[in-house]
Amino acid sequence: MKKTESKAYAKINLMLRVIGKRLSGYHNLQMVNFKIDLSDTVRLIADDTGSVRVDFYPEFEPENNIVEKIILDFKERFGIREGITAEIKKQIPLASGMGGGSADAAVVIHLLDEMFDLNLSMEDKRTLGLKYGADIPYMLTEGGAIVEGIGEQVVPISEQLTKEVLIVNPGFPVSTKDIFQSVTDYSLPLKHSYIYEVLKEGNIEALIRNDLTKVVKKMYPDFAIVLNDLKKMTDNPVFMTGSGPTLVVLINKEIPEPKVKEFKNTYPAFYVQKHRII
Structure with missing residues (x-):
């Protein structure tokens, strides 16, 4: 065996x-x-x-x-x-x-x-x-x-990031298929050289973007509420990963623990945990 x-x-x-x-x-x-x-x-x-x-x-x-x-x-x-x-x-x-x-x-x-x-x-x-x-x-x-x-x-x-992130997963399902079918606007791609330069400089915020976010907000009103509450909780960048519903807070400055605790109390069933980019 x-x-x-x-x-x-x-x-x-x-x-x-x-x-x-x-x-x-x-x-x-x-x-x-x-x-x-x-x-x-x-x-x-x-x-x-x-x-x-x-x-x-x-x-x-x-x-x-x-x-x-x-x-x-x-x-x-x-x-x-x-x-x-x-x-x-x-x-x-x-x-x-x-x-x-x-x-x-x-x-x-x-x-x-x-x-x-x-x-x-x-x-x-x-x-x-x-x-x-x-x-x-x-x-x-x-x-x-x-x-x-x-x-x-x-x-x-090759560039390594050492940032901490707060992962917030609401736990409700979204339909990736329906989300993509609802996309009507398209973006231009970025040059790889620009992406490398931004990461090298540590200016990660310049890259943060998810074209599916506005679709998910429209299709799932509860998601829009959670996103808004997270943005009220912190001045750090908040963004969606994949087709959702998980939200990510890029921790540039520490979030006061009472604010995190208040958010967890508001949404006790959510997955809310700090992690590190590896």
């Missing part, structure tokens, strides 16, 4: 620009993504049963079990006879815009490659991962990256 495990880190989008729409219906994006120190834990166990099993803790049944699909794909593609069990301990809030499912899937790809000595290139992994989710090619990458197309174009960023 072989075992291996790894952390699967959440991501935030410092920037998400919707550049246009493809004939396929998918949107071209330009994003600046970074990981944060919020993670799931993924363990793979290989045995002689030949079967595939995925267990989530706490227990839930995903609508689309991409981890199971990836394991089955690997078994068929590479002739893996062993049974494989994936045990995933969830910490990243579900359907939060932080890529938890994609992070788990990316780690499974890395661990399968390692466990069975497949020696896959990063390009191979990204091509395979893209079949199961547009966030997976980035999630296979360590650190930050400029991500373009539908998510398949990943250019790693």
Whole structure:
């Protein structure tokens, strides 16, 4: 029996620009993504049963079990006879815009490659991962990256950020499909050289933007209320990650604890935690 495990880190989008729409219906994006120190834990166990099993803790049944699909794909593609069990301990809030499912899937790809000595290139992994989710090619990458197309174009960023963020996840679901279908305005992409320069100077606020925010505010009035309350709580930049509903506060100056406590008391069911960009 072989075992291996790894952390699967959440991501935030410092920037998400919707550049246009493809004939396929998918949107071209330009994003600046970074990981944060919020993670799931993924363990793979290989045995002689030949079967595939995925267990989530706490227990839930995903609508689309991409981890199971990836394991089955690997078994068929590479002739893996062993049974494989994936045990995933969830910490990243579900359907939060932080890529938890994609992070788990990316780690499974890395661990399968390692466990069975497949020696896959990063390009191979990204091509395979893209079949199961547009966030997976980035999630296979360590650190930050400029991500373009539908998510398949990943250019790693060498600049490291050491910022703290406050993550606020309301816990209510939003429909990514409906949100993108409601997008009518498009943005111009930024030059990579400009993005690098801004990050090098530490002027992160100049990049912060999410073109989906106004759509989500219109479709989900409760989200708009939470966003407004967060902006009242702090002068720090507040922005949405992914298609929401998670909001991020970039902590340039410390938020007084009484204000954070008051916000938590107002929204006791929300996930409200400090994390660090890694």
